[in-house]
Amino acid sequence: MPSPAKIALIGIGKIAVDQHVPAISASPDWALAATVSRKGTIDGVESFTTIEAMLEARPDIPVVSLALPPVPRYAYAEAALRAGRHVMLEKPPGATLAEIHALQGLASGKGLTLYATWHSRMARAVAPAKAWLTHKTIIRAHITWREDVRKWHPGQDWVFEPGGMGVFDPGINALSILTEILPIPVHLTGATLTFPENRQTPIAAALGFSGNVTADFDWRQEGPQTWDITVETPDGTLALRMGGSVLEIDGKPTLGEADIMGEYPALYARMADLTPKGTSDVDLAPMVHVADALTIGRREFTEAFHF
Numbered sequence: 422m423p424s425p426a427k428i429a430l431i432g433i434g435k436i437a438v439d440q441h442v443p444a445i446s447a448s449p450d451w452a453l454a455a456t457v458s459r460k461g462t463i464d465g466v467e468s469f470t471t472i473e474a475m476l477e478a479r480p481d482i483p484v485v486s487l488a489l490p491p492v493p494r495y496a497y498a499e500a501a502l503r504a505g506r507h508v509m510l511e512k513p514p515g516a517t518l519a520e521i522h523a524l525q526g527l528a529s530g531k532g533l534t535l536y537a538t539w540h541s542r543m544a545r546a547v548a549p550a551k552a553w554l555t556h557k558t559i560i561r562a563h564i565t566w567r568e569d570v571r572k573w574h575p576g577q578d579w580v581f582e583p584g585g586m587g588v589f590d591p592g593i594n595a596l597s598i599l600t601e602i603l604p605i606p607v608h609l610t611g612a613t614l615t616f617p618e619n620r621q622t623p624i625a626a627a628l629g630f631s632g633n634v635t636a637d638f639d640w641r642q643e644g645p646q647t648w649d650i651t652v653e654t655p656d657g658t659l660a661l662r663m664g665g666s667v668l669e670i671d672g673k674p675t676l677g678e679a680d681i682m683g684e685y686p687a688l689y690a691r692m693a694d695l696t697p698k699g700t701s702d703v704d705l706a707p708m709v710h711v712a713d714a715l716t717i718g719r720r721e722f723t724e725a726f727h728f
């Protein structure tokens with residue numbers, strides 16, 4: 422593909438405007454050539470309201486990036502792959518595991534790239550944390566992921582609809598880091614899920630995994646937000662704070678102020694590596710844990726939630 426390559430961005434909402442458009446605009450690899458959204462548009466960029474219209478009108482655009490919520494995303498991804506376009510998926514990669522398997526089959530059959538992104542894995546301290554933990558024994562690990570749903574998903578009722586995943590929408594970011602940095606895989610052994618009495622998805626979750634790994638997700642935290650993972654080893658305790666951007670070993674910060682790429686620029690750089698070869702990058706480990714929690718979790722109910 423010539424560089425910069427043309428890309429279409431689909432689902433012009435909060436994350437598209439906050440992160441995708443700035444990352445594409447600043448990238449040497451990509452040129453934003455079209456958008457697809459029922460209402461949203463970007464100034465100066467050709468816009469379509471259906472993917473079918475965009476695919477038909479713009480055969481010159483080889484790559485699409487889907488910034489939609491997970492439930493509607495599959496139909497868009499399938500249409501794009503069937504039309505011979507490479508596809509980049511926001512997290513969580515879909516509403517079900519089986520639909521991602523279907524997309525994987527479609528992409529590999531056509532030699533196209535399917536990239537299931539995990540933006541939190543691109544946070545600056547994640548790779549150093551993974552390197553520090555390599556070959557170490559894990560005594561225990563704990564995730565505390567507590568944020569304010571009204572701040573990050575203002576008015577987004579889809580997060581509380583079936584397939585919206587509730588507190589697992591942010592929690593899966595923590596699980597994407599956990600599954601990246603731990604030297605051995607873990608599996609879920611138990612969960613308690615707290616559902617608002619008027620909603621379909623949990624607003625809080627307490628998870629237990631093999632290997633003494635636990636997690637506490639809560640969407641009701643106002644004020645300072647907490648996105649921490651601590652991992653205890655015989656050689657010291659690692660803490661990842663601020664969603665993977667701060668690394669401490671035994672309480673001491675270990676990363677300087679090095680200027681490294683932000684999370685979304687790094688995702689688009691990775692997509693630029695994958696597409697020329699038509700290779701895929703799809704790791705469903707974080708979503709397996711969410712699916713397992715929703716399968717074996719004990720349900721509790723709490724007061725109704727309104728935005």
Ligand code: NAP
Nearest residue numbers: 432433434435436458459460461488489490491493511512
């Ligand atoms: P959003 O603003 O609610 O939705 C994005 C856009 O998707 C909407 O503006 C809407 O555009 C389109 N859309 C929504 N529902 C649709 C439907 N049923 N059918 C077709 N199009 C639909 O959501 P978001 O916060 O950007 O999140 C999108 C994805 O990014 C999620 O998977 C989320 O986990 C991920 N993400 C979000 C954040 C965050 O801070 N919010 C951070 C990182 C990742 P039109 O109405 O114009 O069609």
